[in-house]
Amino acid sequence: xxxxFHTHSIHSDGVLTVAELVRRAETRGIKVLGxxxxxxxxNLTEVISxxxxxxxxxxxxxxxxxxxxxxxTHAPPDLIADLIAESRGRGCPLVVVHGExxxxxxxxxxxxxxxxxxxxxxxxxxxxxxxxxxLAREKGTYLELSGRRGHCLANGHVAARARAAGVPLVVxxxxxxxxxxxxxxxxxMVALGAGLDRADVERIVADSARLAASLELxxxxxx
Numbered sequence: 580x581x582x583x584f585h586t587h588s589i590h591s592d593g594v595l596t597v598a599e600l601v602r603r604a605e606t607r608g609i610k611v612l613g614x615x616x617x618x619x620x621x622n623l624t625e626v627i628s629x630x631x632x633x634x635x636x637x638x639x640x641x642x643x644x645x646x647x648x649x650x651x652t653h654a655p656p657d658l659i660a661d662l663i664a665e666s667r668g669r670g671c672p673l674v675v676v677h678g679e680x681x682x683x684x685x686x687x688x689x690x691x692x693x694x695x696x697x698x699x700x701x702x703x704x705x706x707x708x709x710x711x712x713x714l715a716r717e718k719g720t721y722l723e724l725s726g727r728r729g730h731c732l733a734n735g736h737v738a739a740r741a742r743a744a745g746v747p748l749v750v751x752x753x754x755x756x757x758x759x760x761x762x763x764x765x766x767x768m769v770a771l772g773a774g775l776d777r778a779d780v781e782r783i784v785a786d787s788a789r790l791a792a793s794l795e796l797x798x799x800x801x802x
Contacts, residue, residue, distance in 0.1 A: 581763050582787040584613035585650065585675055585702055585723065585751035588633075590626050591616035593755045597633035597645070600754070605643045607762040611791040613751075615648035615675045623649065623662065627669045646794050648673030650702060656688040660696035672797040675723075678704035682729035694720045699790065700749060703730035704737055712740045721790060722746055724783075726761050726769045727753035738773035747786035 587593030588600050595603065597614055604612045614634065616626045631647040638645070649671055651662050659676060666674050676693030679685045680703040693701045694714045701707075701715065703725040715722055722741050724734045730753060741748050750769045752761040761769070770780045 580611075580784065580788065581607075581609045581761070581766050582611040582749070582791050583609050583752050583754070583761060583766070584611070584646070584648070584673060584700055584749055584787070584790070585615050585725075586612060586754040586760070587616050587650075588614055588630065590629050591618075591650075595757065597630060598637060601637055601641055601643055601645045603757055603760055605641060607760050609643060609760070611644045611646065611787075611794070613646045613648045613673045613675070613794075615650040615673060617652040617677070618649045618662070618666075619652060619654050620658070620662065623665060624669065627666065627671050631670065644791065644795055644798075646673050646798065647671060648675060650675040650677050651693075651698075652677040653683075653685060656686060656692035659689065659692040659698075663693075663696040663698055670801055672794045672801075673700075674698050675700045675702050678702050678723070679707070680730045681705045681732050694718050700751075702751070702753070703727070703733070705733045706736055707740060709740060709744070712744045712746055716744050716746045721749045721786070724748055724750045724769050724773050725753050726751065726765065727759065731769070734769065734773035738770070738775050738779075742775065742779060747790075748783050749787050749790070750783060
């Protein structure tokens, strides 16, 4: 079963409506889809409301669990914990933080702030330190292997550190366009290309299923 917890719609810089993103993901075999548009203090409320409304409307009509979420992006580290808390307070089940990717000027300290703040997933965390990897294990934050060009450059580093420390991983597309959406084969290749083996892939599948079950329970409890 393929889970993709990190995608974007027209509510930020994606090109697809939520409905089309969900439909295209469904045809690729994805069973759980996180729609995690970029937010900061300027648009957090509107994005959570719009994506959640779309996901609720689609829920009975699609064969996929569409999970409303956010990706807190380029926020100063000192604001991240408050933004995570605000997202939770507004009923957002899935909180991703845009990590210290090697291809964007993300402020140092973002990775640690995301983990300490209780993010579900630290996206494309770049050359994450061993100290922050250990902290992710302690706090239960998943680290992401990214299918997106540029962000994926540090996947091997992330995979090796996470495997050594026993930190759960997810594979995500960070899809912005239709061609970005991963099918099962390309999803698996992201993990294998990061230097993992088939047993590691199975662990990612199992860890992703646990996260998906937690998100589904939250959504049911909100209904």
